[in-house]
Amino acid sequence: MTEARLTGPVRVVGVGLLGASIGLGLRAKGVEVILADASPTHLAIAADYGAGRPAAPGDAPQLVVVCVPPDVTADVVASELAAYPTAIVTDVASVKLAIHDDLVARGADVSRYLGTHPMAGREVGGPMSGRADLFLGRPWVVAGHDGISYRDASVVDDLILDLGATLVELTPEQHDRAVALVSHVPQVVSTLMARRLIDAPHASVNLAGQGLRDVTRVAASDPELWVQILGQNAAPVIEILRGYRDDLDRFIEALGDLEAPGARRRIAEELFGGNTGVERLPGKHGVDRRYASLIVLVDDRPGQLARLFHDVGDAGVNLEDLRLEHSPGAQVGLAEIFVLPEVQERLTDELAARGWRIAG
Amino acid sequence: MTEARLTGPVRVVGVGLLGASIGLGLRAKGVEVILADASPTHLAIAADYGAGRPAAPGDAPQLVVVCVPPDVTADVVASELAAYPTAIVTDVASVKLAIHDDLVARGADVSRYLGTHPMAGREVGGPMSGRADLFLGRPWVVAGHDGISYRDASVVDDLILDLGATLVELTPEQHDRAVALVSHVPQVVSTLMARRLIDAPHASVNLAGQGLRDVTRVAASDPELWVQILGQNAAPVIEILRGYRDDLDRFIEALGDLEAPGARRRIAEELFGGNTGVERLPGKHGVDRRYASLIVLVDDRPGQLARLFHDVGDAGVNLEDLRLEHSPGAQVGLAEIFVLPEVQERLTDELAARGWRIAG
Structure with missing residues (x-):
């Protein structure tokens, strides 16, 4: 584990999926994390879960990370800026310009505010869904503006890098x-x-x-x-x-x-x-045509996919992508395996030799 | 292997993905298959591949299956009806009413025509992409009409059942x-x-x-x-x-x-x-909410998914669905595993104990 770039305490407001994950990730790097949430129950769960300690009078955070729903983000950012007059305040809402404009309209001190948006999520929510590694390798947008100094902005970069995400710099308009x-x-x-x-x-x-x-x-x-x-x-x-x-x-x-x-x-x-x-899409899914596919019939019970992937690995073949499908009324599932075209024929033969039914 | 329901020879016209797969599937059941294609090269490949034998003078097919592109399907069906006056003729095009109406308008003998549409396919084409099991467990629509007798229609049902597909009866209008x-x-x-x-x-x-x-x-x-x-x-x-x-x-x-x-x-x-x-969607993908998910970090090299699924199988857990993702710039891939909610926590613990990094 590399040492944390962040030095001071980080206050996380809102301990749902994103807030709890930020707390867990920073705690894993040894950073002091202070938690706050409108729900005492969520706060207690997140603290028990190891995401940080509950806020206390006299806290002096270096950075405040606001992780509340988009429609209350500007409210909470403004009150955090007022409550901690030396801290940098950021948020993780998925829209950036409206929040920035709202803060400027309120006369908030945006020289200490820098909005961000981590491109990570899960279909579930709540503190128990948090994971220390949620942001690893994910893009995390910093929505820069001219009102904050380069020096003050760097603590937000430190947050992102400490959590293992990939920093992407855009203006709020570009982001939105x-x-x-x-x-x-x-x-x-x-x-x-x-x-x-x-x-x-x-x-x-x-x-x-x-x-x-x-x-x-x-x-x-x-x-x-x-x-x-x-x-x-x-x-x-x-x-x-x-x-x-x-x-x-x-x-x-x-x-x-x-x-x-x-x-x-x-x-x-x-x-x-x-x-x-x-x-134009990045990643493997946008370039399906680079891969050949074969469809393997898999019984719908534990261990069958394990056996299939064991056999694929044994053949020395790297799986580029996979899609599972169950047809209505069928007793078997279909696993569509995407591989480099040059290994498709060999893999088909190897799997067939091991008794797999290749359906396409 | 159960015995084939079809008894007479089947003529397959057009040996792309669907035609070649039908030939291979029927040959595997011991049915005589006669192949025809506008491309002599495709025809030779499909025959070499085991999908059937090339057509010859004096052929007397019980059933003709037309597997050509939609815009020439009616043409080919009409000429097959004329060429084989005792055969039932079907097609596999993905649109049904236009073809039926076209045949009626031409005065073709639709008392021997019954259109179908197998809901199966692959992103690749050509005879070499054919697979004997392509239709196994897939819905295969029969677009019934009043012009054909119940008795004559049964040979088309036999084709579908011999290929292991699930027969779905709709009118051409309902299908389209x-x-x-x-x-x-x-x-x-x-x-x-x-x-x-x-x-x-x-x-x-x-x-x-x-x-x-x-x-x-x-x-x-x-x-x-x-x-x-x-x-x-x-x-x-x-x-x-x-x-x-x-x-x-x-x-x-x-x-x-x-x-x-x-x-x-x-x-x-x-x-x-x-x-x-x-x-309202059938199958597992439409009901994601029934499942809990966890995201596991997987190095992008052969054998890693095999090891992961081996460990999932060892834990006695059935994988309901899976999604692979590679973030731009990341050295690792993310495997999102969907399981029944009641096993999520235990699986998370078991995988973590085996050294897997759980990212969410």
């Missing part, structure tokens, strides 16, 4: 436009697709495959949190949604009059454009 | 509306989202997480095939897209005037509706 595109608009697009399923016949939804499941997965997210996020980032989200809506109108128009000159070409161009867009 | 909803509209929604990424700043797309990757995954599909599919199922697709567009307009309007009475409630209702829609 970026998350509108990569997170908020996809949420809306997915939600509206899922809504189409509500009144669909049972026989129709039963034909759903992996494609629909993927498109609608994030539509299962917490509506109350998302009302706040979308409400605080309305302008960039609306701008992108309007572009999406215009594309959709053109698509519907072309599909509605296929015999019009150029209609099929326009549809093909939209579809090719989708290919181009996906290729 | 169902796939418009669960496949064609999600394709458009995903494509239009991916298009928004084309001109986005590098810094923005680099913040993309699993949500955006999931929403846009099918946007990487083959544009040429999709122009045909969408073109043949335009009416149901347009109807659903218009509903989607109207929802989107209302969403944009509510988001654009958040202080209007009821605006936030309308947004919350849309988001709750997305939750409700996702819950």
